[in-house]
Amino acid sequence: YEVTQPPSVSLSPGQTARITCSGHALTKQYVYWYQKKPGQAPVTVIYRDSERPSGIPERFSGSSSGTTVTLTISGVQAVDEADYYCQSADSSGTYHVFGGGTKLTVL
Amino acid sequence: QVQLVESGGGLVTPGGSLRLSCAASRFNFSDYYMSWIRQVPGKGLECVAYISKGGSDMYYADSLKGRFTISRDNTKNSLYLQMDSLRAEDTAVYYCARGDKGRDGDYQGGFDYWGQGTLVTVSS
Numbered sequence: 001y002e003v004t005q006p007p008s009v010s011l012s013p014g015q016t017a018r019i020t021c022s023g024h025a026l027t028k029q030y031v032y033w034y035q036k037k038p039g040q041a042p043v044t045v046i047y048r049d050s051e052r053p054s055g056i057p058e059r060f061s062g063s064s065s066g067t068t069v070t071l072t073i074s075g076v077q078a079v080d081e082a083d084y085y086c087q088s089a090d091s092s093g094t095y096h097v098f099g100g101g102t103k104l105t106v107l
Numbered sequence: 108q109v110q111l112v113e114s115g116g117g118l119v120t121p122g123g124s125l126r127l128s129c130a131a132s133r134f135n136f137s138d139y140y141m142s143w144i145r146q147v148p149g150k151g152l153e154c155v156a157y158i159s160k161g162g163s164d165m166y167y168a169d170s171l172k173g174r175f176t177i178s179r180d181n182t183k184n185s186l187y188l189q190m191d192s193l194r195a196e197d198t199a200v201y202y203c204a205r206g207d208k209g210r211d212g213d214y215q216g217g218f219d220y221w222g223q224g225t226l227v228t229v230s231s
Contacts, residue, residue: 032207032217034152041221042144042152047207048215085152089216094166096142096154096216 001025001090005099012107017073019102021086024067029089031069033062036083036101045084046071073104081106109134109220111203116225123193123229129186129203129222137161137181140206140214143188144221145199156188157206159214193229200224 003023011017021031033046044053046062049069059074069088073080086099115127127143142157156167156177165177176189186203204218 030216034218034221036146036152041202041223042204043221044217044219047217047219048209053219083151087152087154087217093216096157096166098152098154101151 001095001097003031003086003088003097003099005084005086005102007100008103008105010105010107011076013077014075017071017076017080017104019071019073019084019086019104020068021071021088021099022068023088023097025091026064026067026069026088028091029093031062031064032087033060033071034085034087035080036085037081042085076104076106078106080104109205111205111220111222113201113203113222113225116201116227118228118230119193120231121194121229124189124191125193125227127188127190127201127203127225127227131184131186131203131205134205136179136184138212139208141179141186142204142206142218143175143177143186144202144204144218146202146224147196147199155201158186190227193227195229198227198229200226 030048034042036042049064050062061072083101085101110132112130143155158177174192178187202224203222205220207215207217207219
């Protein structure tokens, strides 16, 4: 089972970043989004498709439509430059899978 | 604030063994699924293994082919990963992560807190 993300997204500060994650089991399983910067531990920015952990800026949001889930960063800032990974499970919930990661570049 | 601190990483020769530990604090450890996740240099994240709250159920990535064993000691608030028959391709940073728990207490399939990671290098 796989989930698919675009390899890269580039945009200017203040623009809105939308990173998609697609997989046939996403209608049945939650999706999580993790931010990963070089040399740092991953940080959970969205859990259960659209929930934002405390301490994560409001500009981060998640949404779901069918077999595609989207991480949206509204008004992207230079500090948001990182790799973003979606993660979910197969329809049984047993096999956990990460997307290949999307490199967000803030120009 | 939840704290997860990994230890036990280092340099090991191919075919060797290593045991990673993760010390958990500031939450009720026995109420949560736990996992080991790794990142090979320059590559993405991979769920290596996860374990149920009581330790009776474990899952492993297919790529490991029985070489790794995940375990936990709820009396010591600790998670472990025994890695045997190590290969060069196991070189990675290994992270300990806490499973997301819903209001009903059930594991939701993802992770909410992560440790800082420990580097494992397999090389001769």
